[in-house]
Amino acid sequence: MSESPVVILAGGTGGAKLARGMLDVVGDDLVVVANTADDVEIYGAYVSPDPDLCTFWLADRIDERGWGLDGDTFNVMDGLRELGVDVWFNLGDRDLAIGVERARRLAAGERLTDALASLTTALGLGARVLPMADEPVRTEVDAEGRIWPFQEFMIRAPAAGPIEDVRFAGVGEARATPEVLDALSRARAIVIGPSNPVISIGPILAVPGIREALASAPGPVVAVSPIVGGQVVKGPTERFLAWAGHEASAAGVAEAYDGLLDGIVADEPVPGLPALRTDTLMDAPESRRRVADEVLAFAGALATRSDR
Numbered sequence: 001m002s003e004s005p006v007v008i009l010a011g012g013t014g015g016a017k018l019a020r021g022m023l024d025v026v027g028d029d030l031v032v033v034a035n036t037a038d039d040v041e042i043y044g045a046y047v048s049p050d051p052d053l054c055t056f057w058l059a060d061r062i063d064e065r066g067w068g069l070d071g072d073t074f075n076v077m078d079g080l081r082e083l084g085v086d087v088w089f090n091l092g093d094r095d096l097a098i099g100v101e102r103a104r105r106l107a108a109g110e111r112l113t114d115a116l117a118s119l120t121t122a123l124g125l126g127a128r129v130l131p132m133a134d135e136p137v138r139t140e141v142d143a144e145g146r147i148w149p150f151q152e153f154m155i156r157a158p159a160a161g162p163i164e165d166v167r168f169a170g171v172g173e174a175r176a177t178p179e180v181l182d183a184l185s186r187a188r189a190i191v192i193g194p195s196n197p198v199i200s201i202g203p204i205l206a207v208p209g210i211r212e213a214l215a216s217a218p219g220p221v222v223a224v225s226p227i228v229g230g231q232v233v234k235g236p237t238e239r240f241l242a243w244a245g246h247e248a249s250a251a252g253v254a255e256a257y258d259g260l261l262d263g264i265v266a267d268e269p270v271p272g273l274p275a276l277r278t279d280t281l282m283d284a285p286e287s288r289r290r291v292a293d294e295v296l297a298f299a300g301a302l303a304t305r306s307d308r
């Protein structure tokens, strides 16, 4: 890794697409710090949806459906169904292989940081995808009269209805890893990707040590708004922002990161904060690269301001 990496905090889709654009701009200087509070142990596998999504995007292996490995088959899931297993969490065969091998490594005492690194290396990546912590942290959602583990909430809960509470179980016992602290302390820019501020970035910032490391980092901290054209591109971001008391707008996102940001990138005005207004939809390689380029230039300009 270089002297001064570009660090992106990321959940799944939004953060991953920005990371892919940034890979074109800074190559192996990219470090992604990914949310692991959505991780799930199932079918004997340890599945890390957000880090894996980022990794598959970076390696150009993401499937068209928006998750999983390109062209994966689902024979094991079919086999499980035939055995009467309730297959509520769908996982491709090769994806399952990744999760089974990861479970083996973790059971043998490997840190999650190293288990994830073995995947990026196997897929030929020089850029790094770090978990936010090595310890288990799990998002739980209180809605519809019960507490849902995050994946079950996303897949099985009714899509409407208010969210009563969100908690990150285990986060008090987690610690920022040496790798994450090192990358943040040397970063030329720290970018909070356009991911769900509450359930994708929220757990990362809740890991003891990370918020402090962001606040004291010499590099500028810039967020990219996940709201495009006044709308959420995908997923339940609006519901979770509403629970946290923020509106689904770039201003609401800035509020959610209260005090952490040196600037924000969005397609709408954001009062009270240095802002770059640009189209942030990343639906093609060119737009992903352009947004990454502009974010980095904006962060660079902020870094030279004397009033930071």
Ligand code: GDP
Pocket (backbone or CB within 6 Å): 010, 011, 012, 013, 014, 015, 016, 017, 050, 194, 195, 196, 197, 200, 224, 225, 226, 227, 228, 231, 232, 233, 234, 235, 236, 237, 280, 281, 282, 283
């Ligand atoms: P998930 O785990 O896949 O839901 O991942 P994230 O939390 O990373 O992503 C969800 C957020 O990404 C949603 O709020 C989307 O609006 C946002 N998003 C998806 N694609 C884009 C894009 O091309 N540009 C921007 N700015 N945001 C996006």
